[in-house]
Amino acid sequence: MKHMTRMTYMTHMTQPTATRARDPEIPAAAPAVTFTGVVKRFGDVTAVDGVGLEIAHGETVALLGRNGAGKSTTVSLLLGLDEPDTGRVALFGNAPENSVRRGLVGAMLQEARPVPRITVGELVTFVAGRYPAPMPVERALDLAGVTELADRRVDRLSGGQAQRVRFAVALAGDPALVVLDEPTAALDVEARHAFWQAMRAYARRGHTVLFSTHYLEEADAHADRIVIIDRGRIVAEGTGEELRQAACGSLVSFDVTATGTEGLTRLPGVVSLEVRGNRVRLRTEDSDATVLALAERDAIRGLQVSPASLDDAFLALTGSAAPEVR
Amino acid sequence: MxxxxxxxxxxxxxxxGFVIGGVAMPVMMYLLFTNLGTDDGSWRTASMVGMAAYGAVGSALNTGGGVAEDKAVGWLRQLRITPMLPREVVLGRALTGAVTVLPAIGAVLAAGGLVNGVRLDVWQWAAIALLLWLGSLPFTLLGLGTGYRLTAQATGVVNMLCNLGLSVLGGLWFPVALFPGWLRSLSSFTPTNRFAELGTAVADGHAPALAAVLVLAAWLLVFGSYAVVSYRRAAQTV
Structure with a gap:
């Protein structure tokens, strides 16, 4: 793979937020999440193909990838809902089931539909009651912004409301690690904003948060670190800024000329070529050399040189179409 | 738990659906079947036990419908990522079934005593209710087995077929005495027939025959194994 940013997240570990004092049973030495050479196949399809990943206590990490990149399988493996074919998954140094039983994990699953014939208050109270040290139910409802829905039935809510209830369910046990699989999929702009505020408030209290998304902007705005997954492999990780830099310098674009696009990919610095309408877009590691070579070909019409966006970074790193951008 | x-x-x-199908229907059918045509006192008592059994079977099977629904909406999966143990969930569901059969049994017995004037000793009422309650366990397991194995829709269909088929064949709706000889002997091997026999024996003033207990115990084993196998198969995928 082209560029690999292995960002060190020691900075997060040294921050005073780390683990909460009232969780003495969490081994402070073990990271919140560890994947070691994890492979998961479904028939002929290799959904997760040798993933290695470590998430420290108190970190907020985004798992970014297109639909079908392997995000949900990774989440299932992480929660112990699935077992890896090879490799090892550990939460707080133990098998996932073990950490789940000890109440260290809360999760919001993607494919879940509302539980029928139960009120929001009943549901959150019940789930909170399963955990050894839950937060007060009122607090969970408040954090997720569903206090006024407490007496409503879960199966009679709008999609966005139901989504927030599922967030309250994930938080109710006050777990050290919260896993959110595509948490904003059904939310409108306002609800999404409220959701991320609540998530950050929770993360600030020293909790570890892992969320998956196929929206670049969400990953960039709300995670300490972005892990890009593509075709079951981790292709890059780092902050949004690091990924932008790593993904190759700049984009040179110009109008298609009579000389055509023949041979352009062989110009100095050029990594990839794309034609959109009558514009040629060259991704390049050395824009100066590329522009000079273009000038020699007399191919410069309406030239533009711009730094790569996170979109471009994603494109370069996954070597395929960028995920949706909102 | x-x-x-x-x-x-x-x-x-x-x-x-549960309240109408599992509780109201058996009561209505009981009152209808015993008040049309002949006014036979012994049939009022026998049918009371039969319809209470029918209601209990329906309610017990409904537990499986609930499991299939919970599987479909992802509730069982959500429970797997709480500290609850998988066996607590299964056991909790079986106990739920043990509680939800009570309204049907209670309602039909009440209709017999209060509306149809069935007169029994206090110990008989108590014994009938208790035996019907305990005897419903095989049907709860049958429902759970189907619920863990099939989709919500398929579970609904299978449960309905089991409920109607076993109820009619077991003589819960019509007296077995009306059946031709071969069907009568077949009926005596059904779990429903022996289930109701627990109650009718007590209503007649004696303990259930050993054969009834044995046949029902055999079915308990069969349905219990079915539930265990289905659960094991589904456990990794819910």
């Missing part, structure tokens, strides 16, 4: 049973019982009782 007590919390879980309470939650699931509450959810079941809020299910209009």
């Amino acid at each position: 007590f919390d879980y049973v309470r939650l699931e019982v509450r959810r079941t009782l809020r299910d209009t």
Whole structure:
């Protein structure tokens, strides 16, 4: 793979937020999440193909990838809902089931539909009651912004409301690690904003948060670190800024000329070529050399040189179409 | 786990389909079948036990419908990522079934005593209710087995076929005496027939025959194994 940013997240570990004092049973030495050479196949399809990943206590990490990149399988493996074919998954140094039983994990699953014939208050109270040290139910409802829905039935809510209830369910046990699989999929702009505020408030209290998304902007705005997954492999990780830099310098674009696009990919610095309408877009590691070579070909019409966006970074790193951008 | 049973019982009782199909229907059928045509005192008592059994079977099977629904909406999966143990969930569901069969049994017995004037000793009422309650366990396991194995829709269909088929064949709706000889002997091997026999024996003033207990115990084993195998197969995929 082209560029690999292995960002060190020691900075997060040294921050005073780390683990909460009232969780003495969490081994402070073990990271919140560890994947070691994890492979998961479904028939002929290799959904997760040798993933290695470590998430420290108190970190907020985004798992970014297109639909079908392997995000949900990774989440299932992480929660112990699935077992890896090879490799090892550990939460707080133990098998996932073990950490789940000890109440260290809360999760919001993607494919879940509302539980029928139960009120929001009943549901959150019940789930909170399963955990050894839950937060007060009122607090969970408040954090997720569903206090006024407490007496409503879960199966009679709008999609966005139901989504927030599922967030309250994930938080109710006050777990050290919260896993959110595509948490904003059904939310409108306002609800999404409220959701991320609540998530950050929770993360600030020293909790570890892992969320998956196929929206670049969400990953960039709300995670300490972005892990890009593509075709079951981790292709890059780092902050949004690091990924932008790593993904190759700049984009040179110009109008298609009579000389055509023949041979352009062989110009100095050029990594990839794309034609959109009558514009040629060259991704390049050395824009100066590329522009000079273009000038020699007399191919410069309406030239533009711009730094790569996170979109471009994603494109370069996954070597395929960028995920949706909102 | 007590919390879980309470939650699931509450959810079941809020299910209009359950209240109508599992409780109101057996009561209505009982009153209808015993008040049309002949006014036979012994039939009023026998049918009371039969319809209470029919209601209990339907309610017990409904537990499986609930499991299939919970599987479909992802509730069982959500429970797997709480500290609850998988066996607590299964056991909790079985106990839920043990609670939700009570309304049907109670309602039909009440209709017999209060509306149809069935007169029995106090110990008989208590013994009938208790035996019908305990005897419904095989049917709860049958429902759970189907619920874990099949989709919600398929579970609904299978449960209905089991409920109607076993009820009619077991003589819960019509007296077995009306059946031709071969069907009567077949009927004596059904779990429903022996289930009702627990109650009718007590109503007649004696203990259930050993054969009834044995046949029912055999079915308990069969349905129990079915539930265990289905659960094991589904456990990794819910």
